[in-house]
Amino acid sequence: MRGLWYSAVVVAFAGILCAPPCAADYREETLVPPIGWEKQVSPGFEPPVEYTVVYAGAGLEPSLTIKDCAPKWGPDAVRVLIELYRNPEWAGFQERILSGIVLFSTPEVKTFLEEEYAQELKKTDAKKPAQLMVFLSLMRKIDPDRAKQWVDEGLKDSTGPHFQTFVFDLRDRAFQTHNPDVQAQLTQVLNSLPEGELRKALLASIEAMMANQRTEQRTNEPMRVILEKEKGISR
Amino acid sequence: MKRFHAFGLVVLLALLALPSAEAQQELGKVSVVVQDEAGKPVPNATVQCVNWDNSFPRTEPLTPREQSTSDDGGRASFDGVTLGQAFVRVISGDLGGWFRVQERKPDFPLVIGVGHSTQVIVRDESGQPVEDVLASADGCIPFGKTDKDGVVTVRNHGIGYTPELYFWKAGYAWESVNLPFNPEKVFVTLKPGVVLEGLVLGPDGQPVPDVDISWNSQRSVRSDAKGAFRFPESAIGSKATLYAGAWNRQPPLNGEVTVTLTAPPMEKVTIAMNLAPTAPEQRRGATIRGRVLNADTDKPVRATILLEHSPAFEWPKKEAVTDETGQFTIEHVEGDRVWLCASAAQPTLYTVGGLVEVDLAKNTAADVTIRMSEGCALRGRVLTAEGTPVPSVQVMFRPMGPYYRAIWTSPEGRFEIPGLDGVGLSYSLSVSDPLQRETTLEVGPMAKGDIRSELELRMPKAVQPATLRGAVVDADGKPMANVNLYFHFQGPPAEPSVLSASSDDLGAFSVPIARSGRVNTSAHKVIQTTPSQHDSIDCPVAEGGVFELTEGINQEVRIVVHTATRRLIECGVVDESGQTVRAEVHILHGQHSDDYVSRDGEGIYRSTQIPKEAYVLEVTAPQYQARILFPGTDFQEDGTKTVVTLKKGPFAYGVSVWEAVTGRPATKEAVASTPLAELIRKRELQYFRAALAKPVVSSVPDGRSVVTPSLPAISKVRVVDAKGKAITRILVESLYVDQKKAALLPPESGAVQPITASDGLYPVPLGSSPGCIVSAPGFARVPLELLPSSPDGVQTLVLEESTTLELTVKRVDGKPAAGIPVSLPQAAWYGLDNTMSAMLMRTDAQGLARFTDIAPGPRIFSVGEFKTDMQAIMPVLKPGEARKVTVQLEERQRSHNPLVLLQIWREAERPQPKYPSQKDDVWEAEIRALPKDSQAALIKTVQESLPILTIPRPETRDPALLLGVASALGNRAVAKDLEGIFLQLPDDATGIPLLSNSRASQVATVITELQGDASVPFFEKCAQDDKRGPNSRLAALLAFGQLHSGKSAEAFARLRDAAYGKPGAPAKKETYTHAERMAESAIMTLCVIPGLSGVAGSGMPTNATVNEDYATGTLWMNNVEIQLCRVGAEWLVSEAHQGPVP
The missing domain is CATH 2.60.40.10 (Immunoglobulins)
Structure with a gap:
């Protein structure tokens, strides 16, 4: 089992990070910003942060996407985005705003994540485990140690959907980093899991990811290898 | 308008049937007595009398001979009038009337009254009022000229007679209008016109005087002593066949000429008359x-x-x-x-x-x-309640059958309704008395050959009707004229269910009381907007809304109605410089209630379908800031034209879309007090987006975004013929239905509007609806689908010479198949649904279905009943061709008719062949089982039908069917034909490859299946031909991957090696990993070789996989999934598909 970890290659995890804005786009038609918001945009940003939040990803000019605008805004935009995130009148745009916040790695974002993560953990229904994963991923970018701490604590203390989130996060990190410690931790978690749906799903996903990585490995092989092999066969 | 109405037809037929119409005209003295409603003579009334003739509008005022004044006994007389043809107008203060005096008795009584007044507003095509237009009743009694506002009023109509109104002014084509429903206002538009003058010459070249010259077999004028004739102004561009017949001459002469009216000055027309057959009955x-x-x-x-x-x-x-x-x-x-x-x-x-x-x-x-x-027949008689036969009464019957038949009783009260096709049905017979009281009789069900005789219909018992009289007034007690009143009986259904009356200019009305009962009153006014359209305006009844009527008792009622209830929205849309904007106007009246407001030819948006609930008017146009208009404040519902000015987009930062669109402050209070605020707020996003000068952003597989600069929206359509010559006069039919269907059928009567443009450039919109059909005389009817934009804002529409297709459908026994549905292509796949919307027509009794003025090119028609005897024919029509096609319906069992086989395969709903192959094993097996001659026939049919592959959007799976069968046929000749089709396929104009799902790619696949490696040179030539579009070049390159052979790999390698160094091509490397080679092949195949320049060759994110056998692999590039196959050191792209939109 352990050997397989060493042959692992990077598995794209961007999908999860991309999920909030993409999902939000489909609901765009039902999102209504507060009345008169255009007149209350935060000064100092071109284009205004609020405009990119309202119209981002709607097939407008490329310059209106949050990702394109963030470098122009600089870290000052974090405060504006956090305020919007926490403004109930902008509640419909939270996922889109978060996709903007995660573009920055500042202490302010770290504090924001700590606070939101703590709030998220308190939610017992946890209908949106992806949200927890987003916070985790972002924290890993800013402070990997703190993120590890969250996972360790989560694997120890949490249950239900929260626990699953931490297990799958560990799995993904094992494939991404090739880190033997992470892989060992995953093996340990796997072994400690009782027979059941979660264990079955985790095993199946690990197998699929391993098959993928074998396939992808072939693509990076020099072509001459197979050509020489085929020549050998023909001889 | 200038319709030849039924009365005219009768008159004309009567004239033509006689040796000489003139011989029948007896001139004499016409004397009339003017009386009031009480029968009292009316002295000093103005009386005008002319010979009735509604051929053309009168262009001269009345002569003194045609005018008189009634004497003390109310008498007036006129000499030299054609007896039986007199037309008289009487004016006495507010009283008057219009009378056809067709009897020859002296002192004909004319009872005058108030009647109705109608205001006529005459405008030119640009909407400007036209002054000094001579208005005449039935074209023969002038009653006034339009004032500076283009207004003239006709009074007292409905007293005696309601004439048709004619309008004439030099330089304009004359017009006429009828006055149904006593309209308050009528709008008439005059178009530019030209006089048609000419000369009639005999066989000896000498002028022929006193000859009747008819215009399109309708109205006629007579040549003067010098053989000259003159038709008053008709519309420029109209076509006329002039026929001259001189049957009273010895020998008889006739002649004919067809002319198209051109802008003045117009050359005089000569009609050359020749010897005609001896009797008028045998004239032509x-x-x-x-x-x-x-x-x-x-x-x-x-x-x-x-x-x-x-x-x-x-x-x-x-x-x-x-x-x-x-x-x-x-x-x-x-x-x-x-x-x-x-x-x-x-x-x-x-x-x-x-x-x-x-x-x-x-x-x-x-x-x-x-x-x-x-079939069956009905016979019987109509009797009074007392049993006396009733002659000359109309017997109605239902179901009526395929056409209307008027059945009247004989002098003995008998009737016969022969030739009924309703075997198995019951018939309902009914007769009505003058009070509209009805008696009905049910007969049936009828058997074949059934004749029901001695049927008796007894009229209701005769009564001396009492009269309901009254007055219609507004809330201030002011009389209201031209209000149409309907008194609806409450309670169980009985005839008459409603009594109707119309108030005269003094607001008075009267109506016989046909039966007792409680009635609800409704009141309406009518405004005629065009000769064929009128708006009925509700007048809510405030008093006299419900009351009792009692048979035999005269009653009076006062009806009070509200006046300000005319609900008509009219608006025009302009930009800030006053230029007309092509906008969309909708009435929003609920979350999902959105009514389209149509636009007329003059650019006016008009609607009378105004919801009773709260609503707003939404005006949008691409690249403009939308507007929301509120009734009562931003516009009125009384027909007052509102001009909406749209500001150019986009909305600037800091501007509230809500404020800009609604004109209301961006506050919670304002939102709360605004109707439909929630809906408007949800639409703010789309208003913002629509107002942007939006660039076209497209993705190509290597990750670039192709940003096309914002192009101007289409503002004009250039209409040209196949040689590129401008067409200066077109016919536009506005549509609200399926354009493809409409383009195959004749235009609806009155729906076609001629438009002229000397340079062939027509401003959009051409019609009053989003879709329209464009044609011109001699050219096919073509749907116009406007593009969003073009570099110069002009879209070119090519009109081709029209074609005619006549289908003859025969039954199994070879006899004409009548009533067979001929439908749009989709009917062959899905049948006809309940709405029968795909059906074009049914064959007539001769088994014929005829399509005229349709565009040339490949066509598909479904003929017959789905899953019964349907066949789809796929003729390729040539410009100007009159094609005849016979469809032989067949028993399906054991039929080897290729059209039947194709239909059976359509209906079998077989799963699609495994992609990308087009081949179907079942078809192949069935084809192999066919006799050789049937296989040959199938090959021939498929070859003949292949041009349908060039139809851009056939909306059926016929292309796939044909390709599948072509593949299963395994015939080299078909493959060669497919190569020809491949070269004709239209390419995508955007330069963005359509990847594997393009028609070109599908055709290429079948060519590879039929030809194998023999097709490599063809595809190599296509792929390197830089005159071809990227779409077919890409399809040719994908064919190499589908062939997956050494030859195809060599051909690709040659093309690839030649492409190194081209813009965007990746650099050649000494050694490659599989991923690198795959990426290089993908870029070369999808971008560089097909001719998409500017491709970044390195550093693009890819995600590749190679299967365990190293024979196939997949590559993802910028959301395009690319399938590759390996032949030695080459990775060939075999498929490429756009991934799901993220």
Whole structure:
């Protein structure tokens, strides 16, 4: 089992990070910003942060996407985005705003994540485990140690959907980093899991990811290898 | 408008039937007595009298001879008037009337009254009022000229008679309008016109005087002593056939010429007359020969043949009687098309299909077969309540059958309704008395050959009707004229269910009380917006809304109605410089309630369909800031035209879209007090987006975004012929229905609007609706689908010479198949649904279905019933061609008819072949099992049908079917034909490859399946031909991957090696990983070789996989999934698909 970890290659995890804005786009038609918001945009940003939040990803000019605008805004935009995130009148745009916040790695974002993560953990229904994963991923970018701490604590203390989130996060990190410690931790978690749906799903996903990585490995092989092999066969 | 109405037809027929119309005209003295409603003579009334003639509008005022004043006894007389043809107008203060005096008795009583007034507003095509237009009643009694506002009023109509109004002014084409429903206002538009003058010359070249010259077999003028004639102004561009006949001469002469009216000055027309047959009955026209057969026995039928020039069959004429062999001949039939029906001596026989249409285009119609079949008949009499026969009363019957038939009782009160086709049905017979009280009788169900005789319909007991009189006033007590009143009886249904009356200029009305009962009153006013359209405006009834009526008792009622209830929205849309903007106007009145407001030819948006609930008007246009208008504040519902100014987009930062769109402050309070605020707020996003000067952003597989600069929206359509020559006059038919269907059918009457442009450039919109059909005389009718934009804002529409397709459908026994549906292509795949929306027409009794003025090119028509006898034909029509196609319906079992086989395969709903192959093993097996000659026939049919692959959007799976069958046929000749089709396929104009799902790629696949490696040179040539579009070059390159052979790999390597160094091509490397080679092949195949320049060759994110056998692999590049296969050191792209939109 352990050997397989060493042959692992990077598995794209961007999908999860991309999920909030993409999902939000489909609901765009039902999102209504507060009345008169255009007149209350935060000064100092071109284009205004609020405009990119309202119209981002709607097939407008490329310059209106949050990702394109963030470098122009600089870290000052974090405060504006956090305020919007926490403004109930902008509640419909939270996922889109978060996709903007995660573009920055500042202490302010770290504090924001700590606070939101703590709030998220308190939610017992946890209908949106992806949200927890987003916070985790972002924290890993800013402070990997703190993120590890969250996972360790989560694997120890949490249950239900929260626990699953931490297990799958560990799995993904094992494939991404090739880190033997992470892989060992995953093996340990796997072994400690009782027979059941979660264990079955985790095993199946690990197998699929391993098959993928074998396939992808072939693509990076020099072509001459197979050509020489085929020549050998023909001889 | 200038319709030849039924009365005119009767008059004309009467004139033509006589040796000389003139001989019948007896001039004499007409004397009338003017009386008031009480029968008292009215002295000093102005009395005007002319010879009634509604051929053309009068252009001169009345002469003194035509005017008089009534004496103390109310008498007035006029000499030299054609007896029986007098037309009289009386004016006495507010009283007056219009009277046709057709009786010859002296002192004809004329009872005058108030009647109705109607205001006529005359405008030119640009909407400007036209002053000094002479208005005349029935074209012969002038009653006024329009003032500077283009207004003239006709008074007292409805007293005696309601004339048709004619309008004439030099330089304009004359117009006429009818006055149904006593409209308050009528709008008339005058178009530029030109006088048509000419000369009639005899065989000796000398002028021929006193000859009647008819205009399109309708109205006529007479040549003067010098043989000259003159028709008053008609619309420029209109076409006229002038026919001159001089039958009272010895020898008789006739002549004909067809002219198109051009802008003045117009050259004089010469009609050269030649010797004509000796009798007017034999003067000209087509000859129809045919026979009447019993469809059940094929035996001849003795019958009378009725003929009409219209399918309405309102005025049929008995034209011929069949002989003992069932043969008949009708000579000298005029017009292009007539409808026939047979009335058999045996009353139970009916004409199958109702009417038989005969095309006289070739001046003769031989072998017309009218089939009759055994139906049923009804006979009986109509009696009074006391049992006395009632003559001359109309007997109505339902179901009516395929055309209207008027059945009247004989002097003995008897009636007969022969030739009914309702076997198995029950008939409802009814008669009404003058008070509209109805008696009905149910008969049936009817059996075949059934004749129900001695049916009796007893009229209601006669009563001396009492009268309901009253006045219509507004809330201030002011009389209201031209209010149409309807008194609806409450309670169980009985006839009459409603009484109707109309208030005169003094607001008075009267109506006989036909029966007792409680009535609800409704009131409406009518405003005629165009000759064929009128708006009915509700007038809420405040008093007199409900009351009791009692038979036999005279009653009076006062009806108070509210006046300000005319609900008509009219608006125009302009930009800030005052230029008209092509906008979309919608009435929003709920979350999902959104009514489109149509636009007329003058650019006015108009709607009377105004919801009762809260609503707003939404005005949007691409690249403009939208507007929301509120009734009562931003516009009125009284027809006052509102001009909406749209600001150019986009919305600037800091501007509230809500404020800009609604004109209301961006506050919670304002939102709370605004109707439909939630809906408007949700639409703010789309208003913002629509206002942007939006660039076109497209993705290509290597990750670039192709940003096309914002192009101007289409503002004009250039209409040209196939040689590129401008077409300066087009016909536009506005549509609200399926354009593809409409383009195959004749335009709806009155729906076509001619537009001229000397440079062939027509401003958009062309019509009043989003879709329209464009045509021109001699050219096909083509749907116009406007592109969003173009570099110069102009879109070119090519009109091609029109074609005609005549389908003859035959039954299994080879006889004409009547009533067979001919439908759009999709009917062959899915059948006809309940709405029958895909059906174009049914075959007539001769089994014919005719499509005229349709565009050339490949076409698909479904013929027959789905899953029964349907076949889809796929003719390729050539410009100007009149194609005849025969469809032989067949029993399906054991049929080897290729069209039947194709239809069976359509209906089998087989799963699609495994992609990308087009081959279907089942078809292949079935084809192999066919006899050789049937296989050959199938190959021929497929070859002939292949051009349908060039139809851009056929909306059916026929291309896939044909390709699948072509592949299964395994025939090299078909492959060669497919190569020809591949070269003709239209390419995508955007330069963005359509990848594997393109038609070119599908055709290429079948070519590879049929030809194998033999197709490599063809595809290599196509791929490197930089004159071809990227779409087909890409398809050619994908064919190499599908061939997956050494030859195809070598060809790709040659192309790839030649492409290194081209813009965007990746650099050649010494060694490659699989991923690198795959990425390079993908870029070369999808971008560089097909000719998409500017491709970044490295550093793009890819995600590749190679299967365990190293034979196939997948590559993802910028959301495009690319399938590759390996041949030695080459990775060839075999498929490429756009991934799901993230």
